[in-house]
Amino acid sequence: MSYSIALNFEDGVTRFISCNESETVVDAAYRQGISIPMDCREGACATCKCRVESGDYGLGEYIEDALSQDEADTGYALACQMRPSSDCVVFIPTGSEACGTKQQSYVTRIKDVRQLSDSTFALELQSDALSALAFLPGQYANLQVPGEASHHRAYSFSSMTARGDTVTFLIRNVPGGLMSGFLSERAAPGGELVMNGPFGSFYLRSMARPVLMLAGGTGLAPFLAMLDKIVAAGGSAHPIHLIYGVNTDRDVVEIERLEAFTRAIPDFTFEVCVVDTNSCYPKKGYVTHHLEPAHLYDGDVDIYLCGPPPMVEAVAQHLRENSIDAASFHFEKFAPSIS
Numbered sequence: 398m399s400y401s402i403a404l405n406f407e408d409g410v411t412r413f414i415s416c417n418e419s420e421t422v423v424d425a426a427y428r429q430g431i432s433i434p435m436d437c438r439e440g441a442c443a444t445c446k447c448r449v450e451s452g453d454y455g456l457g458e459y460i461e462d463a464l465s466q467d468e469a470d471t472g473y474a475l476a477c478q479m480r481p482s483s484d485c486v487v488f489i490p491t492g493s494e495a496c497g498t499k500q501q502s503y504v505t506r507i508k509d510v511r512q513l514s515d516s517t518f519a520l521e522l523q524s525d526a527l528s529a530l531a532f533l534p535g536q537y538a539n540l541q542v543p544g545e546a547s548h549h550r551a552y553s554f555s556s557m558t559a560r561g562d563t564v565t566f567l568i569r570n571v572p573g574g575l576m577s578g579f580l581s582e583r584a585a586p587g588g589e590l591v592m593n594g595p596f597g598s599f600y601l602r603s604m605a606r607p608v609l610m611l612a613g614g615t616g617l618a619p620f621l622a623m624l625d626k627i628v629a630a631g632g633s634a635h636p637i638h639l640i641y642g643v644n645t646d647r648d649v650v651e652i653e654r655l656e657a658f659t660r661a662i663p664d665f666t667f668e669v670c671v672v673d674t675n676s677c678y679p680k681k682g683y684v685t686h687h688l689e690p691a692h693l694y695d696g697d698v699d700i701y702l703c704g705p706p707p708m709v710e711a712v713a714q715h716l717r718e719n720s721i722d723a724a725s726f727h728f729e730k731f732a733p734s735i736s
């Protein structure tokens with residue numbers, strides 16, 4: 398029996414290793430060429446202290462000076478002693494390069510590029526190497542803008558990896574944008590595109606309670622990957638509700654896919670709300686206008702929020718001002734690139 402361990406490094410890089418039954422995380426990582434810094438390997442120096450973000454594990458043996466009871470209770474562990482008993486996600490508070498690893502780079506080919514609407518592209522990339530790519534649903538990759546070697550753009554995967562050797566993205570058409578210009582004018586099947594990743598801490602955690610997903614525009618992408626994952630896991634023991642907010646009807650995409658999720662995940666529901674008052678959708682206005690107590694379970698809910706910065710900030714402020722204190726709150730801002 399072996400488990401898949403996602404090591405999330407301080408610089409945002411994620412690497413996956415397999416960890417055998419009763420193997421420690423440090424040993425498994427080392428076997429796969431990743432040296433997690435440590436001094437003693439005996440649970441005494443605390444150099445390899447890490448934070449376990451999801452999964453089950455044994456803490457092993459260590460001294461209280463290296464790991465206090467409070468730390469152990471709040472998910473900290475010593476990687477030299479920790480033995481996973483399920484797949485885990487582990488935050489390593491060190492840069493990936495210091496551990497002898499780095500972000501992975503893939504030279505891919507465009508398999509398909511389609512304009513789903515005036516405002517949105519669907520991009521599918523293919524490479525044999527991608528069949529070995531693993532990422533957490535919700536994470537993103539950096540795509541180099543072809544012909545602009547020093548410019549890259551971040552895009553969240555919009556599907557699970559398990560689609561053979563391809564990955565997909567949902568991309569907003571930003572007028573005058575570098576990547577948007579490439580996709581609308583020059584991108585064609587067979588064209589080369591370099592992808593680096595995976596990155597990011599916005600991903601679906603173990604589901605222990607109801608989940609509320611709030612998407613703005615192409616902020617829907619990571620939720621499609623998460624829902625793919627939930628289907629692959631055989632469904633959810635807890636209700637999941639998605640509120641998908643857009644500006645106009647032409648921004649609404651992937652409705653068939655969302656409807657298919659409602660059939661595949663019995664406890665999944667979604668609603669679309671559109672800012673444009675002339676919309677043909679019954680729910681008008683912003684996502685915050687449609688947050689009902691029924692979605693919030695008196696705070697016993699995990700909230701995931703993703704979209705453009707103004708939308709993310711408005712929703713976060715609304716939650717704060719209305720004292721909506723969720724059991725957990727995760728967000729991703731689709732901030733514009735600075736280069």
Ligand SMILES: Cc1cc2nc3c(=O)[nH]c(=O)nc-3n(C[C@H](O)[C@H](O)[C@H](O)COP(=O)(O)OP(=O)(O)OC[C@H]3O[C@@H](n4cnc5c(N)ncnc54)[C@H](O)[C@@H]3O)c2cc1C
Nearest residue numbers: 550551552553568569574575576577615618731732733734
């Ligand atoms: C972690 C992360 C994940 C992301 N995932 C996605 C994703 O899955 N799908 C997606 O569509 N985008 C995503 N983005 C945003 C994406 O990286 C680009 O910023 C966006 O696609 C614009 O790129 P561009 O090259 O077309 O435009 P740029 O050349 O970067 O921008 C052109 C001009 O438009 C402005 N601009 C850029 N974005 C916007 C905007 N949203 N609204 C208004 N003005 C804007 C810029 O400031 C600039 O002035 C993500 C961003 C981050 C940080």
